[in-house]
Amino acid sequence: MTETSSPALVVEDLYKRFGNLEVLKGISLTAFEGDVISIIGSSGSGKTTLLRCINLLDIPDSGRVYVGDELIRMKTIAKGKIIPESPRQVDRIRTRLGMVFQHFNLWSHMTILENIIEAPVHVLKQPKKEAIARAMEILDKVGIVDKVKYYPANLSGGQQQRAAIARVLAMDPEVILFDEPTSALDPELVGEVLQVIEKLVSEGRTMLIATHEMGFARDVSSTVMFLHQGCVEEQGPPEKIFSNPSSARCRQFLARFF
Ligand SMILES: Nc1ncnc2c1ncn2[C@@H]1O[C@H](COP(=O)(O)OP(=O)(O)OP(=O)(O)O)[C@@H](O)[C@H]1O
Numbered sequence: 383m384t385e386t387s388s389p390a391l392v393v394e395d396l397y398k399r400f401g402n403l404e405v406l407k408g409i410s411l412t413a414f415e416g417d418v419i420s421i422i423g424s425s426g427s428g429k430t431t432l433l434r435c436i437n438l439l440d441i442p443d444s445g446r447v448y449v450g451d452e453l454i455r456m457k458t459i460a461k462g463k464i465i466p467e468s469p470r471q472v473d474r475i476r477t478r479l480g481m482v483f484q485h486f487n488l489w490s491h492m493t494i495l496e497n498i499i500e501a502p503v504h505v506l507k508q509p510k511k512e513a514i515a516r517a518m519e520i521l522d523k524v525g526i527v528d529k530v531k532y533y534p535a536n537l538s539g540g541q542q543q544r545a546a547i548a549r550v551l552a553m554d555p556e557v558i559l560f561d562e563p564t565s566a567l568d569p570e571l572v573g574e575v576l577q578v579i580e581k582l583v584s585e586g587r588t589m590l591i592a593t594h595e596m597g598f599a600r601d602v603s604s605t606v607m608f609l610h611q612g613c614v615e616e617q618g619p620p621e622k623i624f625s626n627p628s629s630a631r632c633r634q635f636l637a638r639f640f
């Protein structure tokens with residue numbers, strides 16, 4: 383974050399429940415341009431749900447999300463339930479927010495190149511030739527340009543995740559949401575994916591990263607947010623959170639890793 387940067391993403395007082403289970407209980411955060419916010423916390427604390435509510439893969443029960451200065455408009459229907467007011471706005475917002483999933487979610491019936499150019503060509507209406515040229519540049523950046531004609535099933539997990547990151551980069555989103563991007567990988571493949579994410583950090587990309595890779599979170603984050611049972615229990619700069627957390631729960635959680 384620089385003094386001149388402006389918010390790329392603002393979340394205000396987000397609540398989400400599944401049936402009787404309250405999963406998010408009033409989460410707020412602001413990511414300025416270039417911020418890298420790591421979201422840490424035990425399994426079930428709400429990390430994935432938070433990311434999914436931000437890009438409306440799950441619909442929050444209440445709260446507001448702004449991408450840049452654009453509010454995602456919601457409307458109230460029966461029993462106080464809210465839904466997006468405009469599906470068109472949601473589609474547009476989703477082009478501005480990239481999401482990288484734990485299990486890659488590449489389209490298995492498409493080659494890596496087809497996976498990457500699909501949205502730029504069909505959603506952003508880029509000329510195919512231009513989209514291919516850009517895809518090749520991005521694949522080079524993530525180190526799998528030689529896999530362009532392969533199908534996802536023929537790539538290692540680390541290569542598939544790098545392809546998934548390339549697919550997000552092809553849309554040039556303002557904010558990238560990562561949901562435990564390395565936790566489905568064999569340990570020897572984790573490093574190659576983290577290296578790609580580090581490259582994006584050094585390019586000044588704005589990112590939210592739910593992760594269990596504490597060393598990585600400590601090294602790359604501008605802010606670390608510790609979630610506990612759907613609340614922000616503690617947040618702050620990594621130096622503070624990892625060396626001297628105020629919350630006993632946070633300290634207890636981190637003790638498992640260090
Ligand atoms: N679609 C759903 N329906 C019902 N319950 C859900 C749903 N999605 C998540 N939950 C519940 O919400 C809680 C938070 O889940 P979430 O996946 O956000 O946790 P998490 O912090 O990402 O955990 P992990 O570290 O294991 O990925 C869990 O108790 C989970 O079972």
Ligand SMILES: [Mg+2]
Binds near residue numbers: 430431561
């Ligand atoms: Mg999760």
